[in-house]
Amino acid sequence: MRLPTLLLAAAVAVPALAADPTPEITRDPAPAQAPGVLHILRAIPEACARLQGEFTGDAAQPYRFAAVRTSPNCRPRARLVDAAKAKPSLPAGWIFNDVIRVPNAACATQQAVVRVWRHAADVAPPTLDDQGRSRIYLKESLARAKAGQLAPIPMYAVSMQVEGLPCNGD
Known part of the structure; x- marks a missing residue:
């Protein structure tokens, strides 16, 4: 009885795997939790953030x-946004960076993805002055900001989905 359920879960998960482009970071599924x-799950130091989660055992969530x-004290150099709002896509300049799969230890047919x-953002460091130093001047920076000429900020978009079949206890 368990084997058909497991095979059905694998059949459901395979199309989801095929839909993703190849990520920049290749990793095995995480240990079952x-x-x-x-x-x-992962740290994103540029955004001063870490991604974390837990299985609840609740069927609704x-x-x-x-x-x-x-x-x-961390000063972010990138923004972390919700993928549902940002709608990342390859033609729009987004790069598929990572996919993290976490199996549910209490339910072999379910995983968080x-x-x-x-x-x-192609941000170049400031040019070197005559003394070989890279300097940023407040008045020049404020003038650029008022003119709307700020440098682009790198962004990360994150989405989470539970894939697979719910278990009997859920």
Whole structure:
């Protein structure tokens, strides 16, 4: 009885795997996680954030997912946005960065899948002055900001979905 359910879950998960482009980061599925155990999925240092989640055992919300700030002193160099709002796509300059699969230890047919997209911004460091130093001057920066000539900021878009079949207990 368990084998047909497992095969059906594999058949459901295969189309989802085929739909993703090849990510920049290649990784194996994470170790299976038990319900109620908070686990860190990935850190995004540029955005001063870490992605974390936990299986809840609740059928209405089987996985709780959050992006958490790593430190109040960290100064982000990139923005972290919701993929549903950003709608990342390859033609729009987004790069499929990572896919993280976390199996549910209590339910072999279910996994949480986190997808991370990256929108790079080609930001060049300031030019060197006569003394060989890279300097940023406040008045020049304020003038550029008022003129709307700010440098683009890199972005990361993150989405999370629970894939597979719910278990009998859910």
